[in-house]
Amino acid sequence: MVPVPGSFCKVLPTVKEAMEKLKPDATGIYVAAHQAASAIEEAIEAEVPLIVAVAEHIPLHDMLRIHSILDTQTKSRLVGANTSGIISAIGKCRIGFQPLSCFTPGRIGIVAKSGTLSYEAVASTTRAGLGQSLCIGMGGDILAGTNFVDALKVFEHDDDTEGIIIIGEIGGEAELEAAAWIEEYKKRSPNPKPIVALVAGIHIPHGKVMGHAGAFLLPGEPDAKTKIKAFEDVGVTMVNHPARFGDAMKVLLPDSGTSISGVVTSGTSQKRHIHTKRVCPTSRASTMVTQKRTLYLRAEGAMKLLDEKNIPRIKKLSKAPSRQHRKVTIGIDRSNRCPCIRLQDPNAESDYPVIPEKISFSYNSGPSNNILKNFANRHPDLHSLPRADPQHHIEAEAAKHGIVYIRFPGKGNIGTLVNGAGLAMNTVDALADAGGYTANFLDTGGKATTETVKRSFEAILGDHRVKVVFVNIFGGLTLGDMIAEGIILAFRECKVEVPVVVRIRGTNEREGQRIIAESGLPLYAYDDFDEAVAKVIDLANSREAENCEKKINEGKIARA
Incomplete structure (x- = not known):
């Protein structure tokens, strides 16, 4: 407090x-x-x-x-949960950990799954002279308490909000629900507020959890391209990086040249305080039950178990559509925030995933205690089966340090080091749009330290395909100066022999940029994202990377 x-x-x-x-x-x-x-x-x-x-x-x-x-x-x-919080730039009220220096009271309402991408959007609208009215972090949890539609209803009736920004990503159907709401909103409103959106995760590999809890695809869930098309179909302007939100919104808003300086003198006038909470023991008995899941089965392994028990099953689905074939899964209904059974026709011919039929049921009215007791015993024969998601040894080592590292197959030669799952996914997308090939996804997590950055470099440099490393940081909890010190530590201890492009924004960005500039190391520092991406791709595709390696090996570039 x-x-x-x-x-x-x-x-x-x-x-x-x-x-x-x-x-x-x-x-x-x-x-x-x-x-x-x-x-x-x-x-x-x-x-x-x-x-x-x-x-x-x-x-x-x-x-x-x-x-x-x-x-x-x-x-x-x-x-x-898993949100950066909620902040009213106009009312100067924050519950969360957003980087205050980026915020300026203004006209744009922002709702986002990703915290780091929302910071980028805030910085973009501030630089464009638009500012923000209310920023709501929907969060990346599987079961978000407040979704896009909830936020859009608030923005619709908020007189301070003149334009709306939506930041989505893979996982769930909230973006499709938002698109349906926008379609109805434009029908009933004679002067609808302009909406600009972004969806991260176009180029992510299937079957992986990209950083935080909800960034993955359940069977039948729409992918990023499906969500983008849904927004485009209802007239939403799409961008591929949040740094472009400001310019896009200025085009859509009337009299967008209006200055916001009359509202507040400077976006940096706010200060970041430390919030503390005293936790006192209570006499109330806890009713929570610890649940742990350590058993993961591949689909093939599950089918093999059915065969061993002589349980009839369809050996091979016919390619011809059939009403008799359905995919049945037990999962989560993210929209209604409860368990569900999903029924989907795997043979339906469509350019986009078929939205499955969901039979939802209450979490509190599931199997009886007697049934659960029968399944509670350990099954050694099942646990002896191979893991459903065998990790690359570098991925497993990184996970020990709280780092989400996913190695991409193919010819990727750009290593990425990013804080935040949303920003990390969008960095991969933006590099691909610009013609680059990424070798990995890496999310340092929200509590990255100097040691975390060094460990991240170790993971990235363990992939010999990498010709250049792109460090893209927009800090909320993550401190820019700590990231910079971690980069310098990595150079000292990890034998970095490839060029490194660094972009640090957000909390303590000036301190971080100064440390990089004064390090004397072969680092390319940028503030603008597009300029940084252009340099990364140039280094990856030219001989400059190899030349830099030779210079370092020959000792012509002194290490700090």
Whole structure:
């Protein structure tokens, strides 16, 4: 808590007591993932109107339970989890960890799954002189408490919001639901607000979780291209990188040349404070049950088990459409935030994935305790089967340090080091659009340290295809100066023999840029994303990379 100058900060033992005495409008859940569910539940019980949960990797069953509780009441709304938070630039109110120096009060409402991509959008609209009204982090969780449609309904009736930005990514159907809402909105509104959108994850490999919890495709879910087409079909302007949001919105908005300087003197006038929370023990007994899933089966392995038990199954699906063939999966209904059974016709002829029929059911009305007890025992014969997703040894080593590294097949020669899953996916997409070939996806995570950066370089340089490394950082929790120090540490300890292009924006960006500039190392530092991408591709496709390697090997470039 941050006290107002001249006042004092009240610390109360429970959320319920705080609600009774202080009557807050909102609360921020800043505890770790394993504690987040109980903290959210306590806030719901106290009927706090707005609950913002920033933690990532909250267990899925915990979130299913939380949403089953939310469905029984109308007092509280959840934003998140796995969100950068919510911030009103006009009202100067923030719940989250967004980099304040990028924000300026203005006219654009932003809703985003990705925190880092939303920071890029904020910086772009600030540089374009448009500023922001309200920024909502939908978050990257599998089961988001507040979705795109919820945010769009707010922006529709917000007089301070004149233009809307949507930032989506792979996973779920929220973008398709938003497109359907936009179509109806344009029919009923005589003067609809302009909307610009981006969807990250066009070039990601299937079957992989790209960083945070919800960035993957369940069977039958639409991919990034399907989502982009859905937006285009309802007249939404699309961009392929968030740095282009500002210019795109200026074209769409009337009198976009209006300066926002009259609203606030400078976007850097705000200061970043440290928010703390005192956690007190309560006498309430915990009802949470720890659930762990360690068994993963490939489809082939599952089919083999059916054969061993002489259970009839279709050996091979006919290529001809048939009403008798259906794909049945048990999964998550992200829209209704509950478990479901999915039925899909795998033979349907379409340019885009067929949206499956979903039979949703309540998380609290699942199998009985007796049935669960029968399945609770360990099955050694099943656990002895190969893992469904065998990792490359570099991926497994990186994961030990909290780094999500995914090696791409093919001729990729550009190594990427990025903070945030959304920004990392979009970096891969933007490089591909510009003619580059990436060798990997790498998300340092939101709490990257100097050591994390060094470990990331070790993972990237373990791939001998890499001819150039692109470091693209936009910090919220991640500090720019810490990233810069990590790059220098990597040069000292990892024998970096390829050129490195660095772009650092966000929290402590000036300090990070200064450290890079004064390092004396063979680094190419850029502020503009397009210029950085052009240099990366030039280095990857020319002899400059090889020449740089020779110079370093010959000792002509001194190491710091």
